[in-house]
Amino acid sequence: DGGITQSPKYLFRKEGQNVTLSCEQNLNHDAMYWYRQDPGQGLRLIYYSQIVNDFQKGDIAEGYSVSREKKESFPLTVTSAQKNPTAFYLCASTIGTDYYGYTFGSGTRLTVV
Amino acid sequence: GEDVEQSLFLSVREGDSSVINCTYTDSSSTYLYWYKQEPGAGLQLLTYIFSNMDMKQDQRLTVLLNKKDKHLSLRIADTQTGDSAIYFCAEIPYGNNRLAFGKGNQVVVIP
Numbered sequence: 001d002g003g004i005t006q007s008p009k010y011l012f013r014k015e016g017q018n019v020t021l022s023c024e025q026n027l028n029h030d031a032m033y034w035y036r037q038d039p040g041q042g043l044r045l046i047y048y049s050q051i052v053n054d055f056q057k058g059d060i061a062e063g064y065s066v067s068r069e070k071k072e073s074f075p076l077t078v079t080s081a082q083k084n085p086t087a088f089y090l091c092a093s094t095i096g097t098d099y100y101g102y103t104f105g106s107g108t109r110l111t112v113v
Numbered sequence: 114g115e116d117v118e119q120s121l122f123l124s125v126r127e128g129d130s131s132v133i134n135c136t137y138t139d140s141s142s143t144y145l146y147w148y149k150q151e152p153g154a155g156l157q158l159l160t161y162i163f164s165n166m167d168m169k170q171d172q173r174l175t176v177l178l179n180k181k182d183k184h185l186s187l188r189i190a191d192t193q194t195g196d197s198a199i200y201f202c203a204e205i206p207y208g209n210n211r212l213a214f215g216k217g218n219q220v221v222v223i224p
Contacts, residue, residue, distance in 0.1 A: 004155075033211075043214040090156065103158070104155035104156040104157070107155050
């Protein structure tokens with residue numbers, strides 16, 4: 001079955017550490033996205049990539065980094081520069097044609113301990 | 114701008130209809146979407162409507178679009194306990210390939 005897989009589902013990070021969230025899709029989608037979700041704030045775009053080896057900052061990119069070395073994979077690193085990283089992180093992808101909308105992964109909940 | 118506004122909370126009795134509203138500001142949006150998020154899960158695309166349509170019906174779901182007022186609504190008929198979730202409306206403004214989401218509307222179905 002095609003879909004997007006995010007791992008791990010739960011992640012705990014000590015202050016000052018970098019952590020990497022995985023996002024893999026086997027849908028042959030061109031574009032991939034990372035969103036952050038906080039209670040009552042909806043979804044905010046962190047980074048997106050429309051093609052391999054290219055990515056753009058979203059609305060809240062500070063403290064995050066990404067790479068897109070393969071079409072299937074778009075990992076997100078939460079760096080120590082991100083001051084408030086505790087949140088629910090969602091990865092999404094789309095074929096690139098507008099009206100298909102996005103397909104979402106099941107999310108990773110990151111908690112700073 | 115890409116501002117999508119939604120009210121925050123709605124409770125409804127099982128079997129009743131529920132209506133969720135959304136206001137968007139970019140009149141050039143070509144496509145508008147409704148997503149559902151169950152607790153601890155990702156978002157699931159429920160339905161979408163093209164901007165040249167006024168209404169779209171899909172089983173228990175009815176989407177109404179008022180372009181003049183930039184108002185989008187989702188009506189769920191015969192609401193069931195499995196409909197308890199957060200519902201997001203979203204738009205892709207013309208010339209922009211990024212989805213802009215509202216803050217979501219939590220629907221709680223009371224048995």
